[in-house]
Amino acid sequence: MASESKSSSLKSLNIFGDYLIMLVFPCALSVWYYGMPAVRTLAVTVVTGFICDFFGSILVYKKFYAADLSSFCASIMIALMMPAGIPAYIPVLAAAFSVTVIKIPFGGGMQAPFVPAAAGFAFVAVCFKDEVFTYLPGREYMGGVSLGSTLMHGGAMRMNGSNILDILTGNIAGPMGTGCIIVFAACMIYLLVRRREALLATAGFLGACIIFALVFPRSNGSRLAGMIMELSSGSLMFASVFLLTDYSALPAYRRDKLAYGIFCGIICMAMRKLGAFEEPVCFAVLLANAFSPLLDILTKRIMDFIAPRKQRREVSSVE
Amino acid sequence: MSENSRGYMLRGALLNNPVLFQCVGLCSIIAGTATLKDSLFIAVLLAADLIITCVIASALLKKIPRYVRIAIYLMIGIAVIYPVLHYIEEKTLIEITLGMRIIIPLIAVNSVTAVHCETFAVKNSVKSAFLDALAAAVGTGAVAVICGIIREVIGKGTVGGYELNMKFTMSTMSMPFGCLVLLGFLAAFIKAGVRFSQRNPGSRSEEDGPDRPEEISLDIGSDDEPEAVEMIIADYDDIDNILSSTDEFLKSLTGYPGDVNGGDGE
Amino acid sequence: MKMITGLLITALYTVFVQNLVMTSGLGMSEAMRISPRPNTFVRFAVMISGFSTVTSILCNLIASYTGSVRSYAAKALIYASVLAAVYFAVAFIANIAVKDKEITGILGIAALNTLVFAVPYINDSAAYSLTDCIGSGLGAGFAFVLAAALIGSGARVIERNKHIPPIFKGTPAMFFYVAMISLGFIGFTGTQLF
Numbered sequence: 001m002a003s004e005s006k007s008s009s010l011k012s013l014n015i016f017g018d019y020l021i022m023l024v025f026p027c028a029l030s031v032w033y034y035g036m037p038a039v040r041t042l043a044v045t046v047v048t049g050f051i052c053d054f055f056g057s058i059l060v061y062k063k064f065y066a067a068d069l070s071s072f073c074a075s076i077m078i079a080l081m082m083p084a085g086i087p088a089y090i091p092v093l094a095a096a097f098s099v100t101v102i103k104i105p106f107g108g109g110m111q112a113p114f115v116p117a118a119a120g121f122a123f124v125a126v127c128f129k130d131e132v133f134t135y136l137p138g139r140e141y142m143g144g145v146s147l148g149s150t151l152m153h154g155g156a157m158r159m160n161g162s163n164i165l166d167i168l169t170g171n172i173a174g175p176m177g178t179g180c181i182i183v184f185a186a187c188m189i190y191l192l193v194r195r196r197e198a199l200l201a202t203a204g205f206l207g208a209c210i211i212f213a214l215v216f217p218r219s220n221g222s223r224l225a226g227m228i229m230e231l232s233s234g235s236l237m238f239a240s241v242f243l244l245t246d247y248s249a250l251p252a253y254r255r256d257k258l259a260y261g262i263f264c265g266i267i268c269m270a271m272r273k274l275g276a277f278e279e280p281v282c283f284a285v286l287l288a289n290a291f292s293p294l295l296d297i298l299t300k301r302i303m304d305f306i307a308p309r310k311q312r313r314e315v316s317s318v319e
Numbered sequence: 320m321s322e323n324s325r326g327y328m329l330r331g332a333l334l335n336n337p338v339l340f341q342c343v344g345l346c347s348i349i350a351g352t353a354t355l356k357d358s359l360f361i362a363v364l365l366a367a368d369l370i371i372t373c374v375i376a377s378a379l380l381k382k383i384p385r386y387v388r389i390a391i392y393l394m395i396g397i398a399v400i401y402p403v404l405h406y407i408e409e410k411t412l413i414e415i416t417l418g419m420r421i422i423i424p425l426i427a428v429n430s431v432t433a434v435h436c437e438t439f440a441v442k443n444s445v446k447s448a449f450l451d452a453l454a455a456a457v458g459t460g461a462v463a464v465i466c467g468i469i470r471e472v473i474g475k476g477t478v479g480g481y482e483l484n485m486k487f488t489m490s491t492m493s494m495p496f497g498c499l500v501l502l503g504f505l506a507a508f509i510k511a512g513v514r515f516s517q518r519n520p521g522s523r524s525e526e527d528g529p530d531r532p533e534e535i536s537l538d539i540g541s542d543d544e545p546e547a548v549e550m551i552i553a554d555y556d557d558i559d560n561i562l563s564s565t566d567e568f569l570k571s572l573t574g575y576p577g578d579v580n581g582g583d584g585e
Numbered sequence: 586m587k588m589i590t591g592l593l594i595t596a597l598y599t600v601f602v603q604n605l606v607m608t609s610g611l612g613m614s615e616a617m618r619i620s621p622r623p624n625t626f627v628r629f630a631v632m633i634s635g636f637s638t639v640t641s642i643l644c645n646l647i648a649s650y651t652g653s654v655r656s657y658a659a660k661a662l663i664y665a666s667v668l669a670a671v672y673f674a675v676a677f678i679a680n681i682a683v684k685d686k687e688i689t690g691i692l693g694i695a696a697l698n699t700l701v702f703a704v705p706y707i708n709d710s711a712a713y714s715l716t717d718c719i720g721s722g723l724g725a726g727f728a729f730v731l732a733a734a735l736i737g738s739g740a741r742v743i744e745r746n747k748h749i750p751p752i753f754k755g756t757p758a759m760f761f762y763v764a765m766i767s768l769g770f771i772g773f774t775g776t777q778l779f
Contacts, residue, residue: 093489101500104753111748128487274773275773276774290735290739294734345610345617389672393669404658420657423657424706425611428698428699428701429699496764503756507752
């Protein structure tokens with residue numbers, strides 16, 4: 001019992017420790033671009049997550065599991081997906097929701113069937129739609145209108161060197177910590193070293209988003225420009241690295257991870273095209289979590305259908 | 320009311336709460352309790368429909384084939400609801416929203432009535448059926464009113480239509496999702512209360528019988544009331560298979576009732 | 586061709602975008618209760634779609650002949666009568682003609698639930714044409730089964746999770762799980778049906 005608990009704690013530290021390391025860079029960039037509002041949002045969210053986790057754990061489990069860093073991770077992710085100048089009560093509610101409704105009732109960060117950060121963000125996005133999707137200007141920004149809003153209205157952006165550099169460095173209006181593509185590329189390399197298979201979900205997700213953006217563009221410019229805008233708008237890249245790779249919600253098998261990512265990508269892009277929110281990736285992640293057990297069954301049936309044929313070919317080639 | 324009837328009522332309304340533990344009547348609660356006024360409406364109409372239908376089912380419908388009985392419940396429900404709705408529209412005394420004008424008629428096909436009639440009322444006496452329906456109505460009504468108050472306060476910043484001058488409101492509470500979260504917390508709260516009272520030796524009297532610290536008893540009634548029978552059905556056929564007993568349904572979901580070695584997190 | 590496209594779009598909309606079970610709670614009790622029995626899903630889908638579609642068509646035809654009925658009390662009476670009549674007819678024939686008792690057993694639940702009864706109201710409030718009514722009716726059954734499948738898979742996930750605290754085991758965890766699915770579907774509409 002004690003050794004099981006110890007190994008579980010180590011595993012939890014390992015996994016969430018990786019996320020905390022990766023999250024340092026988006027946090028640093030958000031503070032660089034937005035200054036004190038970013039610091040305040042981050043601090044308030046993290047403190048709320050910790051307090052809710054601490055008191056909730058004491059109340060329900062009669063003890064606090066310090067090794068379970070999932071509440072810290074979820075709180076930071078929620079804060080990074082928020083606009084910098086957002087009123088403090090909104091990220092507070094989001095963090096409280098993610099801990100009290102997703103983490104604690106389901107037995108901790110390693111067992112939650114839904115991504116806590118996605119649930120918390122989705123909750124406040126519905127409650128406070130205007131506040132969550134209104135962005136402060138950063139140090140220098142492009143026009144004060146986010147890429148997501150531009151796409152919603154069918155706008156386009158010229159793909160010149162300056163704009164591309166802004167996209168790569170996150171120098172665009174949007175959530176305070178989800179803009180810098182370079183950082184997310186670095187995080188993907190980190191995951192490639194530490195948790196390679198989790199990137200299957202990321203690959204499936206981005207692949208589906210790219211194809212959807214090329215086939216059903218929202219922008220009235222070129223398809224390629226539209227695709228780049230889609231990938232760099234809102235929290236899409238951030239979600240592909242941090243939300244889709246969440247340990248507890250990710251399926252176990254490789255084929256299921258890929259299917260999960262593809263499904264999430266299709267739903268996300270469909271919601272962007274048809275839905276009511278500028279950034280619906282968190283809702284798509286929740287639906288993908290809900291459909292994940294059904295996707296497991298579907299992929300297994302497909303593989304069972306394909307595999308017998310493979311075996312027959314192998315047998316006949318041996319003969 | 321006798322001591323056993325009080326226990327019967329308590330169990331029927333609380334431990335066997337139709338909404339929280341039997342998962343019936345969810346549509347009316349989820350869609351119809353966005354405000355206190357609406358939830359009071361729903362509670363009263365549900366209670367009327369449930370009690371009248373269960374009493375009639377017990378008194379008159381025992382010999383009727385099951386497939387006919389189910390439809391009769393709908394007709395009784397509409398017979399209860401139509402005059403109320405007609406009166407409201409004629410007199411315009413009570414203002415009800417457009418959404419409620421759709422939700423109220425749905426009470427005629429609510430699953431609380433169907434489940435309680437089919438699993439209990441048609442197999443027991445009129446008195447037992449009335450008590451069971453009353454307990455279920457009290458339980459459902461209490462959940463409706465609590466949901467209505469909380470959802471209106473948090474979702475709209477008012478209570479009974481009176482402004483509370485809140486700094487912000489959360490519109491998700493007015494949505495089905497918000498109600499489901501609330502129901503989850505209510506059910507957890509009741510379970511926590513029951514576990515606490517079972518663990519606390521001072522709260523149990525000697526007449527309560529043997530201590531079962533980790534299990535919530537689902538038996539309704541006792542040997543002293545010969546007319547009362549258990550909610551758990553012994554013989555299954557098709558409709559009983561679907562409208563199955565509380566115990567079987569809940570066990571098919573998870574380890575409720577009562578898992579002695581409950582999880583303790585990491 | 587245009588009619589069929591419109592019908593399919595309405596059906597798909599009812600199943601995925603505005604899933605009536607998840608976004609409005611219609612038929613949620615029945616979805617939760619049948620979710621542990623996936624072998625009944627196909628039957629339920631067919632029956633609920635059938636009853637919803639037939640009731641929708643009849644209510645739409647009645648409305649077109651009698652003129653739009655404004656009173657909600659009168660609408661309740663008409664829709665309930667139509668639904669009861671359709672159910673009686675089908676149940677009577679099923680009990681005579683069909684030997685499989687399971688089918689006749691679940692007919693009542695499939696016909697007389699809040700989802701089927703609400704479909705004519707939704708069609709009326711959305712001012713659907715006859716084709717759209719058919720699409721809406723067809724979509725209702727599959728929306729129900731999709732919801733039941735999601736809830737059932739969630740129940741199995743919860744059952745396998747040994748770390749859920751005792752006070753959240755059972756229906757509390759189930760309600761939270763279903764709430765999250767409902768929140769996910771809100772991403773399409775941003776609001777609720779009524």
